[in-house]
Amino acid sequence: MDWILAPEPDLSGFESAGPDLPVAIRKLLMLRDIDTTEKARIFLGSPKKLTNPDLMPNIRPAVERLLQACQNSENVVVFGDYDVDGVTSSVLLVEGLRELGAKVESYIPDRNIDGYGPSSRSVRRIADMGTSLLVTADTGTSAVAEVREANSLDMDVVVIDHHAIPSELPEAYAIVNPLLFDNLYGSEPAAVGVAYKVLEELFLKMQITFDGDKFLDLVGLGMVCDMAPLRGESRDLVRLGIDALRKTSRSGIKALCGAAGLAEVDIDAESIGWILGPRLNAAGRLAHADLAFELLISTNTDDSVQLARQLDDLNKFRRKETEAAVAISDDIIQDKYRDELPEILVVASDSISAGIIGLCASRLADMYNRPAIVINSSSDEARASCRSIDGFDMLRPLRAVSDLLIKFGGHRAAAGFSIHKSNLIALEEKLGGLDLFSQPGDLVAPKLAIDLDLPFDLIDEKFLQYLALFEPHGIGNKKPVFYASDVMMSNSRTIGKDSRHLRATFTSGTQTWQAVGWGFGEYSAFEGQRFDLAYKFKRNVATYGRLYGSPLELEIIDLQRHSSW
Numbered sequence: 178m179d180w181i182l183a184p185e186p187d188l189s190g191f192e193s194a195g196p197d198l199p200v201a202i203r204k205l206l207m208l209r210d211i212d213t214t215e216k217a218r219i220f221l222g223s224p225k226k227l228t229n230p231d232l233m234p235n236i237r238p239a240v241e242r243l244l245q246a247c248q249n250s251e252n253v254v255v256f257g258d259y260d261v262d263g264v265t266s267s268v269l270l271v272e273g274l275r276e277l278g279a280k281v282e283s284y285i286p287d288r289n290i291d292g293y294g295p296s297s298r299s300v301r302r303i304a305d306m307g308t309s310l311l312v313t314a315d316t317g318t319s320a321v322a323e324v325r326e327a328n329s330l331d332m333d334v335v336v337i338d339h340h341a342i343p344s345e346l347p348e349a350y351a352i353v354n355p356l357l358f359d360n361l362y363g364s365e366p367a368a369v370g371v372a373y374k375v376l377e378e379l380f381l382k383m384q385i386t387f388d389g390d391k392f393l394d395l396v397g398l399g400m401v402c403d404m405a406p407l408r409g410e411s412r413d414l415v416r417l418g419i420d421a422l423r424k425t426s427r428s429g430i431k432a433l434c435g436a437a438g439l440a441e442v443d444i445d446a447e448s449i450g451w452i453l454g455p456r457l458n459a460a461g462r463l464a465h466a467d468l469a470f471e472l473l474i475s476t477n478t479d480d481s482v483q484l485a486r487q488l489d490d491l492n493k494f495r496r497k498e499t500e501a502a503v504a505i506s507d508d509i510i511q512d513k514y515r516d517e518l519p520e521i522l523v524v525a526s527d528s529i530s531a532g533i534i535g536l537c538a539s540r541l542a543d544m545y546n547r548p549a550i551v552i553n554s555s556s557d558e559a560r561a562s563c564r565s566i567d568g569f570d571m572l573r574p575l576r577a578v579s580d581l582l583i584k585f586g587g588h589r590a591a592a593g594f595s596i597h598k599s600n601l602i603a604l605e606e607k608l609g610g611l612d613l614f615s616q617p618g619d620l621v622a623p624k625l626a627i628d629l630d631l632p633f634d635l636i637d638e639k640f641l642q643y644l645a646l647f648e649p650h651g652i653g654n655k656k657p658v659f660y661a662s663d664v665m666m667s668n669s670r671t672i673g674k675d676s677r678h679l680r681a682t683f684t685s686g687t688q689t690w691q692a693v694g695w696g697f698g699e700y701s702a703f704e705g706q707r708f709d710l711a712y713k714f715k716r717n718v719a720t721y722g723r724l725y726g727s728p729l730e731l732e733i734i735d736l737q738r739h740s741s742w
Contacts, residue, residue, distance in 0.1 A: 259461030369399030694733030
C-alpha cells in the first residue's frame with residue numbers, strides 16, 4: 178500500500194493562538210479546514226448553541242401539520258426504517274408526540290416482506306388503522322407512488338429524512354430533509370437529528386418547554402450508527418449524544434450495555450458503532466426491528482433485560498451468517514471474475530439473506546477495494562444492498578441503471594435497490610459498460626493518507642490532551658493517521674482466531690508503545706526488526722477498563738520495512 182503524506186499546511190491563521198497550541202495540533206486542524214484560531218476554539222471547545230431549527234428546509238409546514246395533529250388528538254403513525262437511525266428516530270418522535278397530546282403508533286416494516294421504505298402493502302395497512310397523518314422517519318424522500326397512495330387514502334404525509342434527493346419528489350404535505358435547497362442548513366444530520374430539530378420546533382410552537390436532553394441519547398445512537406458527516410452541528414449533536422448515553426436513564430440502553438459487557442461510562446463513538454449498533458441492527462436484519470424499538474422505548478427493567486439478551490443472541494447469529502455470506506460471495510467472485518475484477522462487484526445469490534446483504538457488501542468493498550453490490554435473489558423481486566469506497570458516490574451508477582430498477586435510494590456511501598430477477602443479467606452488463614473511474618489503477622492499489630509525520634519523541638501529554646478534543650471521529654472527521662519512521666518491534670505475538678492479529682510493542686528513543694494490528698499476525702515473526710509505522714491512537718478499554726482511566730495504545734494501520742534493512 179502506497180502512503181501519501183499530507184503536504185505541509187500554511188499555519189499563519191494561528192498566529193494569535195499562543196505557544197500553548199502544539200504545532201502538530203495546528204497541522205491536524207488545517208487538514209480539517211479549520212484554519213484560524215477562532216475556528217479552532219469553536220472546534221475544540223464544548224458544544225455551544227445549536228443551529229436554529231427554523232433553518233431546516235420545510236420545517237414550518239411540517240410543524241404546523243404536527244401541531245394540528247397534537248391539538249386535535251389525531252391518529253398518527255410514525256413509519257420508521259429498520260436500521261438504528263430509523264428506530265431511534267421513531268422512538269424520539271413517538272415519545273415526543275405522545276407528550277404533546279397526539280395518538281401515536283409506530284410502524285416499522287418487515288425487511289423480508291416489505292423491503293426498504295414504504296410499500297403499497299404497508300401504506301394500506303396504516304390507513305386501515307384509522308390514520309390521518311403518516312410521518313416517515315429515515316425514509317420517504319423517494320416514495321413517490323407510496324405517498325400518492327397515502328394521499329388517496331385520506332392521509333397526509335410528513336417526510337422526515339436525510340437521504341439523497343431524487344429527480345422526482347413525492348407530493349407529501351412536507352418533506353423535511355437537510356439536503357433540499359442546496360443544504361442551506363449548514364450540516365447533514367441523520368434522520369434522528371432531523372427529527373430532534375422538528376420536535377424542538379414543535380415544542381416551541383406549542384409554548385411547552387423542550388427538555389431536549391432526554392432525547393439526546395437517541396440522537397447519539399442514530400447519528401453514529403448511520404455515519405452522519407461529523408461537521409458543524411452534526412458533530413456537536415454526536416458529542417452531546419455521547420455524553421447523554423454515558424448517563425442515560427433509559428433502561429433499554431442500560432440493559433443493552435449490560436448484555437454486551439460495556440460500562441455506560443465507556444461509551445464513545447467507537448463502542449456505539451462496533452458494540453451497541455450491531456446489536457440494535459440485528460433485530461431488523463434477522464427478526465424484526467420492533468425488538469429494538471421496544472427496547473429503546475421500554476421503561477421496565479425486566480423487559481429491557483430480556484429484550485437486550487434477545488438482541489445479543491441475534492447479533493451472535495448475525496456474525497456467523499455474515500461470515501458464511503462473505504465466503505459464498507468470495508467464491509462467486511473468484512469463479513466469475515478470475516483475475517480481471519470489474520469496477521463494481523456484483524454478487525447475486527439465493528443463499529444470502531436479505532438481512533445480511535449490506536454487511537456482506539461492506540466486507541467485500543473492504544476486501545477488494547471496489548464498490549460492491551450484493552443481491553438476495555431468492556424471489557422474483559430481488560433486493561440489493563450497495564457499499565462504496567472512499568471518494569466514490571454509490572448513487573451515480575444506480576442513477577445510470579435506474580431504468581432497470583424497481584426503486585432505489587440511499588446516499589453516497591451506502592444505498593439499496595430492488596429489481597426484477599429477470600433483469601439481473603442486463604444490470605451487470607450495463608454496469609460493466611459504465612466508465613466510472615478516471616484512474617482505474619487506484620482501485621487496484623489503494624493508498625493510505627497519512628495526516629502527520631509524528632515521531633514518538635513528539636508525543637507528550639499536552640499533544641494527547643488536545644488530540645482527545647478532536648473526538649468523536651467518523652465521516653467528515655476521521656481519526657488521524659500518523660507516521661513514525663524507524664521504530665523497533667518487540668514482544669510480538671499473534672492473537673485472535675486463527676492467529677490473524679498482532680500484539681507487539683514499538684520503541685523509538687525513550688518511548689515505548691503497546692500496539693495491536695488487526696490482520697497483521699504474520700508480522701509476529703519479525704521480532705526485533707525495525708519498521709516504518711502508520712498508526713492511530715486508541716484506548717484499550719477491554720484490557721484496562723474505564724474509558725478515561727485506560728492507557729492509550731497504538732492501532733497499526735500499516736507496516737513497512739525500514740529502509741535500513
